[in-house]
Amino acid sequence: MTLEINCCPNCGSEEVSRNGQTRHHKQHYKCRECGRQFVLNPAWKPITKQQKELISRMLLERISQAGIARVLQVSEDTVQRYVNSQAAAVKKQVEVTPKQKKRLSVQMDELWSFVDSKGNQQWVWLALDAQTREIVGVHIGERSAVSAQALWNSMPPVYRQCAVIYTDHWSAYDSVLPSKRHRSVDKDSGFTSYIERFNCTIRQRVSRLVRKSLAFSKKLENHIAAIWRFVHHYNANLQL
Structure with a gap:
């Protein structure tokens, strides 16, 4: 049966025939010219x-x-x-303004999060430039020396060569950071105040990181991408 009132949305041909029904009981049509299958007035439409x-x-x-x-x-x-x-398209490498080789100051801290269930903990490791407030290092993983090393490796070379790094007393930092440039301090010292403030900022802006929330991530890839997306946005707006 050929339907004169319907045209193929792909090629415009009127040589269209009925072709069963969809799982939602809507009439399915098929174009005899190009083979395109379609329904009239589909509920799903691509986003603009x-x-x-x-x-x-x-x-x-x-x-x-x-x-x-x-x-x-x-x-x-x-x-x-x-x-x-x-x-998959989010770049997982920090983008910061170029720095000269001179004394730099970096604050590091780790932020608790989870994926799918609270048993699957994913710690967000962050490094922040105390002068420019840029995020200069990011890693998401377990709370171990391996992750501390990954955070160190994520920083641009100029920071690994010149920066004095302030952290809390978590033992993983001691095994990774250069002892001559590592300062392990108490929170009330003020030397990690900027990174602690950023932890509050990212929890307020990224719903996946809210401690008690139904908006948690179910896929690790999306969790990591959401954090990197915000870091890029944060650094870009600091430079405006």
Whole structure:
């Protein structure tokens, strides 16, 4: 049976025939010219470029993916697919302003988080330039010397060569950082105040890091990408 009232959305041909029903009991059609299968007035529609830009901006605020879906009036699956597609594209390397080889000051700390369940702990290790307030090192992993080494390796060479590093008394730092430039201090000393303040900032801005939240990550890749996305946004806005 050929339907004269319907045209193929792919090639515009009117040579269209019925082709069963979808799982939602909507009439399925097939184009005899190009083979395209389609339904009339589909419920699912691709998100627009403007919606993608809005999603990217809202992901940098304390808004859950379910909240984004409600605001934009799209499905949660649509938002999740976009987040998944963007996760792989996020650059996982710090971008900071060039520094001369001179005495630099860095503050380090680790931030607790989890993926899927609180038994799957993922510590966010951060290094911050005390002068410029830039995040100069990031690693997400277990709370061990291996992660401390990964944080050290993530920093630009000029910091590894010149910086004096202030940390708390966590033993993992002692086994990794150069002893002559490592200062282990108490929190009330003030020498780690900037990185501790940033920990509060990132918890307030990234909903996945809120301690008691339903917006936690279910995939490690998306968790890591969300943190790196905010770090890039934070550093870029410091330079404006």
